Amino acid sequence: MQAVQALAASHPGYFRAYSVVGLMALIGVLFVGTAFTANRLLRPFAPTPEKLLAYECGVDPVGEGWAQTQIRYYVYAFLYVIFAVDAIYLFPWATVFSAPGFGAGTLVEMGVFIGFLAVGLLYAWKKGVLEWS
Template sequence: MEALAGPAPSYFHGYAVVGLAALIGCLFVGTAFAANQLLRPYAPTQEKLLAYECGVDPVGEGWAQTQIRYYVYAFLYVIFAVDAIYLFPWATVFARPGFGSGTLVEMFVFIGFLAVGLLYAWKKGVLEWT
């Protein structure tokens, strides 16, 4: 029965398939960009070369100061997004036999660290939108 199955694939067969798919994808993207370059109309004017933001003509400098609290909100979001990334695999492992109480305690410690961080940010007044 094994004679009908054919020879076993070599070690690099899987890598070759992935490499071929990547090469075909790169060729497809390159062909699309080349076709766009050849087929698009090209009529530059001074007005078309201006920076454009929400329908308003650019006036003054392009530099603007941003308050630090927006970065703090973004940082807190990233922390809790990473928390969610770790919770989903934990939930799948927790259901397996032998991973019960130890895994549960580890996750409560992890969530406890995040809760202490959130409590610290709240006490410092970081979470108040002004």
């Protein structure tokens, strides 16, 4: 306890910065809690069997609510995320690459990064994941 008090005495603004963060977190939690409580108190509540049915795009539900999805859709989504992250990484790299003194190092780093992506794409292509059937 004395160590914490000594640290607080030697750095008076140190804990003040954390108190602002803690206060903002508390205000955020109170705001969300108040919104959820107001929603529960003010909403109408009249459940009927028809209101509890699954509904999508005006089509009446038929059968179970569970349906099997092809794994290839997830693979395409995963590949999209990988290349979206690649595109996001390229913009800051281009700005650093243009700065003096960073040319060769950043070029090697980007080569390694794109090499890893190319190996992943080659693996997906060899497995036949990219073929739509």
